[in-house]
Amino acid sequence: MSSLIERTAGLCAVWLATGVSFALAAAVNQTPRQIPVAREVDVVVVGGSTGAVSAALAAAESGARVFLAAPHPYLGDDMAATLRLWLEEGEEPTSELGRRIFEDEVRVHAGPDPNRLEFTYQASLPSSPPHEDGDPPRMLTDGRWGDPVSRSVQYNGDVTLTADLGEPKAIDEVRLVVYYRGSGDAKTNFKVAGMTVFVSQDRDRWKQIGSVTNRSTEGYTTLAVPVGQRARYVRVDVQKAEDVERMLLGELEIVAPAPPGASGEPQRRPPPRPLHVKKTLDQALLEAGIPFLYSCYATDxxxxxxxxxxxxxxANRAGRQAVVAKVIIDATDRATVARMAAARFRPYPAGKQSFKFVVIGGEVRSGAGIVRARTIDPPFPGPHPNPAGTSSGVFPVIEYTLELPVADASWASMARAEQLARNLTYHPEQQFTSDVLFQVPADPMYGRARSEGPWPGADGLPLDAFRPEGVPRLYVLGGCADVDRRQAEKLLRPLALIDVGARVGAAAAAEARSLGQPAGVHVPGQPVSQPAASGDVRELLAGVRPTDQPNRIPQHAGALPVLGRYDVVVIGGGTGGAPAGIGAARRGAKTLVVEYLHGLGGVGTMGAISKYYWGNRVGFTATVGGGNSWVIEQKKQWYRTQLLEAGAAVWFGTIGCGAFVDGRRVCGAVVA
Incomplete structure (x- = not known):
């Protein structure tokens, strides 16, 4: 039987059944090697959270050379991966980065506003095929949008829409739903550059109210201009983007003020879109000149x-590389780097643990393991009609509090907990789910200081609570800091994490200024006397890019922990990998499927290509749910449940980065 081996807390190996006889030792040895150096900096930030980016920005602003390695294929994982996108009561951005994150100018609404006014309209251009308006024009007032194929009107140039309300009426806002496609040929793309709104009482004398530029690259968005006055006629000048030949419009809404007493509650700030969070953090690092890489896992x-x-x-898809730094900021969820650096941590308590998991859309689930289902306002607006056949395009944001059994803090135990969470919360009408479980870590480190008691605010936490006891030149920026667990819950809110990140980044930069360039840099190691099997690790060590000619540092001979032993290990749970895992498990093989994204099915699900074009739709393919086209969330669930029902294990957020080889025989896989 083959095994899964771990290089450190971050890198591991899995072995396959190859007829090799394995000893009971939980590690295998690897020979010395030379590791390519990707960067030499003052401060390396490991993690991609809002706090990690804030720390990187602060360190760079203080004059440090900074590099950031993010574990996900995007930044902002504390918000975008958990889908904890909203502000809680009393939270208000004060930092520049916080304001940029929560001030998302792109608006999307899913259904007709209850205060919309009735009107007729005319267009200065005839609509064009294949998306023609009716005669008289009416599609832009039918209350239905979201699908550009069937719910749009096409204009091949700038167009003026003139609306007649029949009599002067109070107008609160004018909204225009517009579609976007910018990835294809210019002749098939469609973009709206912006719109300008005018009002009039007699259709002769017009008063300009305002204009808006369309910066969204979402499939569709809402452009809005506040009006705040009475008028009978509304004119909307819509500008086509210069690099396309057409634009597609979905709906024109003229909205009256809400009636007095319609709502006693102030309207809650809509949460930012995940893409806005990711793009904002990307842009912040780019503007500061800070290099960064996605999908990188610290291994040593x-x-x-x-x-x-x-x-x-x-470790990443290019193999392994070193980043030499005077100071390390560990902003990973579970302080992975600090653990590898031999920092002391409190024990992880075995048994039931509390986690949170967010599902957007579908009905609220209940049952054993679900402690609470909290619905977050406002709901998420999405397309309607849609492939899932939901009754509307308004989807609840459901934050589940779950109590899940966890044997220990191992990756396998956490992976089992994640699969159970997905089982408990799944509904066929769901639109999105968290990529990861959220937990306030139950096993914080021992720091140079400890903070207890009421939340003192981000500025009141002692910096030594973020510095491991006995480990120099390292900061822990996250829930494993040495603060009590109630404080840790506050710390992990984005605005607090941003503020603390700025303090940690500045402190790291100041420390780096006092230090010389590291000398004698190496990766230490200690082979085990009785390895689980003979062989060696083979891996890519060319550098981040094939054309690189990097410096190198020595890695001593050492050992990698064995994470598990399996008959079949499938690296990649895509369109081929997920079926391969299902086939192996159904035939009785002890199987593990490793996938670095957080869903199965590859381009047909995570890549959002949810319809076959050509293909041999027989055999196993004919048994897959959905037929020739499918609902993405439902197909992801089908692959996952088929694997679990057949007895396979599934690890998300894990990448294959090497092989354990004995001679010419592959005995296992190295993963991070």
Whole structure:
């Protein structure tokens, strides 16, 4: 039987059944090697949270050379991966980064506003095929949008829409739903550059009210101009983008003020879109000139000649590379780097643990393991009609509090908990789910100081609570800091994490200024006397890019922990990998499927190509739910449940980065 091996807390190996006889030792050895150096900086930030980006920005602003390695294929995972996108009561952005994140100018609404006014309209251009309006024009007032194929009107140039309300009426806002496609040929793309709104009482004398530029790259969005006055006629000048030949419009709404007493509650700030969070953080790093990479997993801690931490080794799809740094900021969820650096942590309590998981859309689920289902306002607006056949385009945002059994803090135990969470909360009409479970870590580190009691605010936390006891040149920016768990819950809110991140980044930069360039840099190691099997690790060590000619540092001979032993390990749970895992497990093989994204099915699900074009639709393919086209969430669920029902294990957020080989025989896989 083959095994899964772990290089450190971050890198591991899995072995396959190959007829090799394995000893009971939980590690295998690897020979010395030379690791390519990707960067040499003052401060390396490991993690992609809002706090991680804030720390990187603060360190760079203080004059430090900074590099950031993010574990997900995007930044802002504390918001975008958990889908905890909203502000809680009393939270208000004060930092520049916080304001940029929560001030999302792109608006999407899913259905007709209850205060919309009735009107007729005329267009200055005839609509064009294949998306023609009716005669008289009416499609832009039918209350239905979301699908550009069937719910749009096409104009091949700038167009003026003139609306007649029949009599002067109070107008609160004018809204125009517009579609976007910018990835294809210019002749098939469609974009709206912006719109300008005018009002009139007699259709002769017009008063300009305002204009808006369309910066959205969403499939559709709402452009809105506040009006705040009475008028009979409304004119909307819509400008086509210069690099396309057409634009598609979905709906024109003229909205009256809400009637007095319609709502006693102030309207809650809509949460930012995940894409807005990711793009804002990307842009912040780019503007500051800070290099960063996605999908990088820390696997080892570099040491200098005195044994002090001086950087990391990271694994990604290009293999492994080193980042040499004077100071490390560990902004990972579970302080992975600090654990590898031998920092002391409190024990993880076995048994039932509390987690949170967010589902958008579908009905609220209940049952054993679900402690609470909290609906977050406002709901999420999405397309309607849609493939899931939902009754509307308004989808509840449901935050589940779950109590799940966890044997220990191992990756396998956490992966089992995640699969159970997905089982408990799934509904066929759901639109999106969290990529990851959220937990306030139950096993914080021992810091140089500890913070207890009421929340003192981000500025009141002692910086030494973020510095591991006995480990120099390292900061822990996250829930594993040495603060009590009630404070940790406050710390992990985005605005607090941003503020603390700025303090940690500035402190790291100041410390780096006092240090010389690391000397004698290496990856330490210690082989085990009785390895689980003979062989060696083979991996890519060329550098981040094939054309790189990097410096190299030595890695000593060492050992990788064995995470598990399986008959079949499938690296990649895509259109081929997920069926391969199902086939192996159904035939009785002990199977593990490893996928670095957080869903199965590859381009047909995670890539959103949810319809076959050509293909041999027989055999196994004919048994897959959905037929020739499918609902993405439902197909992801089908693959996942088929694997679990057949007895396979599924690990999301994990990447294959090497092989364990004995001679010419592959005995296992190395994963991070």
């Amino acid at each position: 801690v570099l040491r200098d000649g005195q044994g002090r931490p001086c950087g990391i080794v990271m």
